[in-house]
Amino acid sequence: MLPSPFNELDKNAYAAKTYDEGEFVFRQNDGPYSIYFLQTGIVQLERHTAHGDKVIIHRASEGQTFAEASLFSEAYHCDAVTITHSQIIVLQKSAILNAMRTNLHFAETLTARFAHQVQAYRHSLEIRSTRPAIERVYTAIAQGMLTSDVISLATEIGLTHEATYRALSELIAAGRIRKTARGKYSLA
Amino acid sequence: MLPSPFNELDKNAYAAKTYDEGEFVFRQNDGPYSIYFLQTGIVQLERHTAHGDKVIIHRASEGQTFAEASLFSEAYHCDAVTITHSQIIVLQKSAILNAMRTNLHFAETLTARFAHQVQAYRHSLEIRSTRPAIERVYTAIAQGMLTSDVISLATEIGLTHEATYRALSELIAAGRIRKTARGKYSLA
DNA sequence: TCCATTATATGATCGAAATCATATTTGAAC
DNA sequence: GTTCAAATATGATTTCGATCATATAATGGA
Incomplete structure (x- = not known):
């Protein structure tokens, strides 16, 4: 405890x-x-x-x-x-x-x-200084920071959850990550 | 040393x-x-x-x-x-x-x-999360964080120096701080 | 099972701050 | 004293992400 x-x-x-x-x-x-x-x-x-x-x-x-x-x-x-x-x-x-x-x-x-x-x-501090948002989210995923839900991750990396979801969509569209389940992503 | x-x-x-x-x-x-x-x-x-x-x-x-x-x-x-x-x-x-x-x-x-x-x-982390920039700069001045130059302060609080200078100008215009010397400011 | 809540997801708009540009002032180096 | 670099300062433009809105899917409790 x-x-x-x-x-x-x-x-x-x-x-x-x-x-x-x-x-x-x-x-x-x-x-x-x-x-x-x-x-x-x-x-x-x-x-x-x-x-x-x-x-x-x-x-x-x-x-x-x-x-x-x-x-x-x-x-x-x-x-x-x-x-x-x-x-x-x-x-x-x-x-x-x-x-x-x-x-x-x-x-x-x-x-x-x-x-x-x-x-x-x-x-x-380092990850929060990563710009633009899409790179910040990619870095976070690459490091396995998405352990619970996207909203928590967004808070951790200093973005709104909307910006985080959008970055995730764009990363999928760019073929850089894959969606493995609802709210779960891994590197492509 | x-x-x-x-x-x-x-x-x-x-x-x-x-x-x-x-x-x-x-x-x-x-x-x-x-x-x-x-x-x-x-x-x-x-x-x-x-x-x-x-x-x-x-x-x-x-x-x-x-x-x-x-x-x-x-x-x-x-x-x-x-x-x-x-x-x-x-x-x-x-x-x-x-x-x-x-x-x-x-x-x-x-x-x-x-x-x-x-x-x-x-x-x-806390000051870097302060928004908008003008409040972040005001908070920094209020805490006496401007010890060397404005550029260093800007880096410390996670803003560009341009944004920081602009915030300082606006804070003066709003009567919230005073300029005591070139690159030196204090609360009004 | 149904309802309420939370997470996921995306669309539209706006504003704040980054970026790019330029001028002036100052201090340090020679 | 002159030159050079760095700090100060502000203007113009653009872009990124916040905000507001809305919809669907999942989850947990009554």
Whole structure:
């Protein structure tokens, strides 16, 4: 349920909590006390500038952890607000830091998790910079990114699903991919 | 010169190397032996699919490290090719893993580095998804992202410099920002 | 089984940003 | 001081993808 290495933590190192839409999970300059695993829902991380402008830093979605960097800072640097009703596992910062210091395997697995996330985000940025859309979709198919449905893929690569469906049609017409089933495609 | 915590490594844990344009820094399925700090130049990470398509995973630019995730894998999963003549510091994987296991401070600083990179990439993805361009540029200015020149900012936020200059003009016309000097702007 | 919802798919239109072009300003190099 | 390159800036045009619309097929629940 919890992603590795957090599943190795002692049970009392974390607790499940539910939040209504619009609740604050934490506030800028608070704590930081915890990092978070979002089981269901959406949480938005926002910062307020000196001029009062709201800046959205990140939108966390289901299955993601957030506020990891607060493990290494003296305060949260943004607000976290639930956009929908959300179920969140709250992981004690102190417990994680302690596990990092006393459990070499935990420490290494956590570092690996972050390193792989860096890799994945770089990849995401790269594919989102691929233009035009037809090449972006082709690249995504070539990499086997169409694992669930086309709409999810579209979101992942930063296109509307309409643009993605159109690109898929054009790729078929050009003989570059084949349709193997409804919503399933493979390279020609 | 080397970003923290790599500057704490023993001198013989790394070595500077120069590569001509088009040279391979490493190849898919090799090693992995090392991670890399790119001092000057551009390095492209590419993968080849079963169908022979080249997929660009990431373009590393000056001042960045790359292939960090290979610390935790049994082989490089892509090729690294220099796009321009490049100066690279090659850091021994074994030395880094050793430092992680024997030096708690090194381990924690490395984990923090990755966590902060995750945070930065999430932020980058978020701002790049901000539409229209004028709001993206405003958000960037509000966050103080214009630290060097407009062209660099444009690249950072995923716009052409023309679009960025135009957005800046419109923001001035709308009274939302002020021009403080050539190429310098602040919130109105 | 029927109904509601979601995914798939394509058509039409529009607008935003890329592209191409050009001028000016500035700073660095010689 | 002059030259050259790079950054700043704006204009004209085009194109790509977003948006809005609509239809069908599949899926899950009552």
